[in-house]
Amino acid sequence: MFERSCWILFFFGKILVCVHGWGPVGHATVVRLAQSQLTPEGLERIAPLIPWHWNGNLSAMASWADDILYSDANPTGYGNWQWSRPLHYINVPDWNCEYRPERDCINDICVAGAIRNYTKRLETEWDDIQQREALYFLIHFTGDIHQPLHTGFVSDRGGNSIKGHYMNGSYLTNLHSLWDSGMITTRLRRDFGSNSTLYYEYIHKLMLEQSPQEDDNTIDAWVKDNVNIVCTQIYLDENNHTMNASTNFTLGEAYYNRSISIIERRLAQGGRRLGIILNRLANKRPIKPDDKDKTLCTSTIVLIAVLAAVCIVGVVAGVILWIRYKKRATQSISFNLARKT
Ligand SMILES: *[C@@H]1O[C@H](CO)[C@@H](O)[C@H](O)[C@H]1NC(C)=O
Ligand SMILES: *[C@@H]1O[C@H](CO)[C@@H](O)[C@H](O)[C@H]1NC(C)=O
Ligand SMILES: *[C@@H]1O[C@H](CO)[C@@H](O)[C@H](O)[C@H]1NC(C)=O
Ligand SMILES: *[C@@H]1O[C@H](CO)[C@@H](O)[C@H](O)[C@H]1NC(C)=O
Ligand SMILES: *[C@@H]1O[C@H](CO)[C@@H](O)[C@H](O)[C@H]1NC(C)=O
Ligand SMILES: *[C@@H]1O[C@H](CO)[C@@H](O)[C@H](O)[C@H]1NC(C)=O
Ligand SMILES: *[C@@H]1O[C@H](CO)[C@@H](O)[C@H](O)[C@H]1NC(C)=O
Ligand SMILES: *[C@@H]1O[C@H](CO)[C@@H](O)[C@H](O)[C@H]1NC(C)=O
Ligand SMILES: [Zn+2]
Numbered sequence: 001m002f003e004r005s006c007w008i009l010f011f012f013g014k015i016l017v018c019v020h021g022w023g024p025v026g027h028a029t030v031v032r033l034a035q036s037q038l039t040p041e042g043l044e045r046i047a048p049l050i051p052w053h054w055n056g057n058l059s060a061m062a063s064w065a066d067d068i069l070y071s072d073a074n075p076t077g078y079g080n081w082q083w084s085r086p087l088h089y090i091n092v093p094d095w096n097c098e099y100r101p102e103r104d105c106i107n108d109i110c111v112a113g114a115i116r117n118y119t120k121r122l123e124t125e126w127d128d129i130q131q132r133e134a135l136y137f138l139i140h141f142t143g144d145i146h147q148p149l150h151t152g153f154v155s156d157r158g159g160n161s162i163k164g165h166y167m168n169g170s171y172l173t174n175l176h177s178l179w180d181s182g183m184i185t186t187r188l189r190r191d192f193g194s195n196s197t198l199y200y201e202y203i204h205k206l207m208l209e210q211s212p213q214e215d216d217n218t219i220d221a222w223v224k225d226n227v228n229i230v231c232t233q234i235y236l237d238e239n240n241h242t243m244n245a246s247t248n249f250t251l252g253e254a255y256y257n258r259s260i261s262i263i264e265r266r267l268a269q270g271g272r273r274l275g276i277i278l279n280r281l282a283n284k285r286p287i288k289p290d291d292k293d294k295t296l297c298t299s300t301i302v303l304i305a306v307l308a309a310v311c312i313v314g315v316v317a318g319v320i321l322w323i324r325y326k327k328r329a330t331q332s333i334s335f336n337l338a339r340k341t
Contacts, residue, residue, distance in 0.1 A: 021088055021144040023181025025188065025196050026267060027062035030143040032200055033207050033271020034278055035059065041282035042275075049128075049135045058139065065140035087114035087137070088144050090223060091154035097231040099151065099223045111145045112219045119277060126286035139274060145219070146270030148234060148262070149179040151226035156245045159234070164249030167256070175243065178251070179234065183260050207268035216273050229262060 021027060035058050038046065047056055054060040065088070067073035068081040090110040092099060105113050114137065121134040144150045152158030159175030166173050166182055173182060192198045215221040237243050238254040 021063075021066055021140065021150065021180060022147050022267075023184065024063050025184055025199070026147070026181065026263075027066075027140060027143045028059040028196070029200050029203055029267055030146065030270040030274060031059040031062040031139045033204060033268065034139065034142075034274035036204060037272065037275030037279070039279050039282065042279035045282040045285070046135070046278055049132050061136045062139055062143065064136045084137070087111060087141065089150040089152075089158055091158065092151060092227060092230075094153040094155050095231065097227055099220065099227050101220060111141050111150060112223055114141045115145060115219055115277075119281075122281050122286075123284040124286050126288045131286075138277070142274040142277065143270050145222055145226075146266040146273075147179060148226040148229040148266065149176050151223055152176070152230055153235070161245040162243050162249065163245075164243075164247075164251060167252050172248075175234070175249065179259070179263065183256055183263060186256055187260055187264075203264060203267050203271070206264055207272050210265075210268055210272060216276055222269075222273070233259065233262065 022030065035046075046058065050056055050058050051061065065084065069078055069085060071078050074081070086109050088111055090099070090104050090112060092104050101112070104110065108114070108117060118134040118138040118141065121130060122138065125131060125134065149159045156162050157176075159179065160177075162175040163172050164175070165171075166178055167186065188194050188196065188199055192202070215225070235243050237249055237251060243249050
């Protein structure tokens, strides 16, 4: 049942909304950026793991890890995936402004640990389903870890409990959602005619302008960058007052202006770094236990042959014995008959 619903999801891919991590636009942008960076070897490694019906479009799977968590996107199987929920983020103590893995990512159960885990699994698990699952998690979590509020404060659940109004909207939103998608939506509408392809092209240009950094290979450094952004920008309102769950914020133009460039830098970094990770996988392929299979196969064949031989010998011996017995019986009957007459 678990397996089947998981495959149904793999086949229909993602359909619905997502509330966790960058919105669909952010996640798809990160993955599309990464895919644009693939070497021929990287593409050859990744392409067979993309569901065939997406025609090689890996970004269509970018929000899969979110979709499986919700009953509207995954009506029958979402309960089976709840274990993966803590892998989308890291909680740090309020205003501690420091990331300490041994405190904030115990047993690697956090987004940084999950990236390590699924990279490793892609390198070592040869099973096709494991490979796919690991890839879809990896492309999503590399997006999540570049959304700075995925390293937010523990008491407000990464800004989810900090509510308020944005751009004079009448409805209540929350800080986390603004960073996931609210401000990206504003940007798309204002400057890109809500065309996410045009937006992708813009972020792609930003990505090409970024120079490679030492940090590109250090996951914990990405988290430290987040914590820095969190403490110096995200939790400060337009008057530089701290925001928390017991006050309603009013954020608009000024907050958007100072945040959107951070968001776009992070999207570009996420895409660039995911590209590096995926290309590196081309050189680290899991070893299929072919040889083991062969020896297993050979020994099985030998066993079958021996059993068959034993069987044949047994049957032949049985037939011979039976014929002999029959013969003797007939002889003795005829002997008896002969005696009676
Ligand atoms: C790939 O998938 C993304 C996300 O679903 C979608 O926005 C995009 O249009 C697709 N691209 C192509 C070329 O189909
Ligand atoms: C690693 O991946 C496996 C398989 O999906 C999962 O059960 C486990 O919880 C993951 N561990 C971490 C630390 O992400
Ligand atoms: C929000 O309302 C204020 C006051 O009416 C106005 O000055 C501001 O331009 C509005 N902001 C937006 C984004 O509409
Ligand atoms: C978005 O922009 C791209 C690139 O210019 C264009 O090909 C596409 O038709 C546009 N999509 C929509 C819905 O306007
Ligand atoms: C908030 O702090 C930043 C950085 O210290 C400063 O540049 C900005 O002018 C301050 N804004 C207000 C409204 O005080
Ligand atoms: C919440 O923020 C308000 C305004 O910045 C501040 O007055 C209040 O002390 C804060 N509350 C907590 C629990 O930090
Ligand atoms: C925040 O806004 C909501 C809805 O408008 C309201 O119910 C609540 O009392 C407000 N909280 C504060 C602290 O102002
Ligand atoms: C935000 O940036 C835009 C464009 O750069 C500018 O026109 C606008 O005045 C800025 N608004 C605020 C409140 O800083
Ligand atoms: Zn997520």
